[in-house]
Each structure stands twice: as C-alpha cells, then as structure tokens.
Amino acid sequence: MLTGVQIAIIGGDARQLEVIRKLADLDAKISLIGFEQLDFVYSGVTKEKFKDIRFSEMDCVILPITGTADDGKIDLIFSNEEVVLTGDMLAETPPYFTIYTGISNPYLEQIVKKAGRRLVKLFERDDVAIYNSIPTVEGTIMMAIQNTEFTIHGSNVAVLGLGRVGMSVARAFHYLGAKVKVGARKSEHLARITEMGLAPFHLNDLEQEVKDIDICINTVPHLIVNASVIQKMPSHTLILDIASKPGGTDFRYAEKRGIKAMLAPSLPGIVAPKTAGRILGNVLGRLIEEDVLKRKGSSPWM
CATH class of the missing domain: 3.40.50.720 (NAD(P)-binding Rossmann-like Domain)
Structure with a gap:
C-alpha cells in the first residue's frame, strides 16, 4: 500500500488514466496536473494547477512516457496549461524524492543530477x-x-x-x-x-x-x-x-x-492504452512501495 505517499502526476496520454486508478487503489494521495479536461471520482485524487504544486511536500513525480522536451516543457494532452519543469523546483524536494519517466533526455538528466535526486527511466527496465x-x-x-x-x-x-x-x-x-x-x-x-x-x-x-x-x-x-x-x-x-x-x-x-x-x-x-497503463501502474506501484516509501521512512527529513 502507498498510504501517506504524495504523488504528482504531470501530463501523459490515456495510459496515465490506468496508472492513476492503480495508485489511487493503493491509497496514494495524488495531485493531477494537466488533466483538467477529464473527470475523476477517485478518493485522494485532486486536480491542481502546476503553479500551485508544493514540491517540498511531494514524494515523487510521474512524468509522461515521453518525459520532457529539451527545454523542460511537458506535453499536456488533456489541458491547455503550459508546464515547464525546472531544476529550482527539484531543489525544493526532499532528499528521497524520485522522478519516474518513460524515457529521458540531457535536459532532464542534468536538472535531476544537479538537484541530487533520483531518476527512474521505466522503459529501460526489462x-x-x-x-x-x-x-x-x-x-x-x-x-x-x-x-x-x-x-x-x-x-x-x-x-x-x-x-x-x-x-x-x-x-x-x-x-x-x-x-x-x-x-x-x-x-x-x-x-x-x-x-x-x-x-x-x-x-x-x-x-x-x-x-x-x-x-x-x-x-x-x-x-x-x-x-x-x-x-x-x-x-x-x-x-x-x-x-x-x-x-x-x-x-x-x-x-x-x-x-x-x-x-x-x-x-x-495507441492500440491498447488500458493494458499498457496497467503494466505501468503495476510496476510503479511496486517501485514506489519498495523504494520511495522505504527511503522516506528512513529519511531525517521526516
């Protein structure tokens, strides 16, 4: 279970809907950015504006499969909001903070490394x-x-x-x-x-x-x-x-x-977003429980 874990899910395609459902079922507290055009009725799931996110309170962030653009911009399919992830935002996060993405790029690698945080590239996992x-x-x-x-x-x-x-x-x-x-x-x-x-x-x-x-x-x-x-x-x-x-x-x-x-x-x-989303949701649930939750519990930040 992910009780007490605060997750920000920023953008993504139809696959993220299954990820949201899975993590909500595991009792995580989820802030959604970039989903204003969709309706959600899950307990513990709220839609927020990017500017209102308190990164200091986040345990992890889940990016779209494509990660960010080379300038840090995140593609939001279900929103007109413009979102850019910066190193200053990551610097506010607790030491155990982890970013999950499908793939990465030099920009994302650089700001994560500079902030001393952890980046998990899901599509590099077997x-x-x-x-x-x-x-x-x-x-x-x-x-x-x-x-x-x-x-x-x-x-x-x-x-x-x-x-x-x-x-x-x-x-x-x-x-x-x-x-x-x-x-x-x-x-x-x-x-x-x-x-x-x-x-x-x-x-x-x-x-x-x-x-x-x-x-x-x-x-x-x-x-x-x-x-x-x-x-x-x-x-x-x-x-x-x-x-x-x-x-x-x-x-x-x-x-x-x-x-x-x-x-x-x-x-x-494209062809099976529900199945693909369930795959990601199951893996993310295990990773967050096995890694983020344990690191959070042993962190002096708490």
Whole structure:
C-alpha cells in the first residue's frame, strides 16, 4: 500500500488514466496536473494547477512516457496549461524524492543530477519493456495488415534489432507464417536468432538483405534504414519503424522513392492504452512501495 505517499502526476496520454486508478487503489494521495479536461471520482485524487504544486511536500513525480522536451516543457494532452519543469523546483524536494519517466533526455538528466535526486527511466527496465512488447507486437501486426495488399503469411519480413521488442516481433511474424530474417550486430544475438529458427544476418550487410523484402520492421533508434538501404528495397516494401523518436529511417528519401514508411513509436499507448497503463501502474506501484516509501521512512527529513 502507498498510504501517506504524495504523488504528482504531470501530463501523459490515456495510459496515465490506468496508472492513476492503480495508485489511487493503493491509497496514494495524488495531485493531477494537466488533466483538467477529464473527470475523476477517485478518493485522494485532486486536480491542481502546476503553479500551485508544493514540491517540498511531494514524494515523487510521474512524468509522461515521453518525459520532457529539451527545454523542460511537458506535453499536456488533456489541458491547455503550459508546464515547464525546472531544476529550482527539484531543489525544493526532499532528499528521497524520485522522478519516474518513460524515457529521458540531457535536459532532464542534468536538472535531476544537479538537484541530487533520483531518476527512474521505466522503459529501460526489462519488466516494462517485455510486458510492453505484447501490445507493441499486436500494433505492428495491425499496421502491417492495414498497409499492405498481401498476407503476412508467406511474405518476406526483415526485423532489425533483437532487443526485447525485436525478439517478440520476429517471433510473432514467424508464427503467422512469414519468412523472417533478423538483423543484429552482437554474435550472441545472431546465435539466438538461429536458435529461434529464423534467418540471421549482420546489420553491416543490411543493403544486400533488403533486396527481396516485403516488410521491414525497425526497432533500432538510430539512422540505420538510410537512403542507400532504401534504394535497394523493392518499391512495394512497407517500412514500419517502431523505434523511439525520431526512429531509424530516412523518411524523406522513402517518400521520394515512393516507399511507404511509417514511424510508430509508443504503439502500446495507441492500440491498447488500458493494458499498457496497467503494466505501468503495476510496476510503479511496486517501485514506489519498495523504494520511495522505504527511503522516506528512513529519511531525517521526516
């Protein structure tokens, strides 16, 4: 239980609604910023303006999955309020204060480090990434079906990267009857691809490996599907880039070649926000109880 824990949830998409519900059920006291367009009837949950938040009384803050912009601005989907998180605000917080975000950036890293506080990047956790790969796979399959004129069964599919998401995507398309090849760099990943019954190739050979593919699914968050790679693809190839923004595809050149290329980060929040929100809510509940609550109880600040 999170009785006595004061949490500020600042912005977010539909996934945050399930996070709010879960943390409210755990008896946390929650201040919502950026949700003025929505109605809530949970005990202990109040909507507030950002300027009215007393950071000195907060035990933790939950940011949107995307964190902050490079200038500290936080995207508020359900509000017209403008919110910027600054280092001075964090300096007011108690020593055990923790910020939870999906992903981070240099600005957020810098102000948290300067304030001497703790930053938890949820999407770097294995449990969150693996759970999230389930709705990500379903969303990728949905997009492939919607944007092609052929079945997944029998099609030639290249998956780039064998991380936690890449592994799940490759396995799912294989089970649907696609001829799946997977590109990776690490020797252990190439060995794992072979063990999975799929065709491995080194990403250094990407240009040669895309000459016969129907669908290219990229999970690598760096420019890997560049102009020279796209130039070798058949004109009917569909590129689905599910890496975090800005993805790893030269979308300008893909458009110039007439190849459909789609950037689709945060698929769980699009195709299954309830499930994705429950995943985050369950993990956050455990983290706050196991870490923040314990650190708060042992802090001389109390």
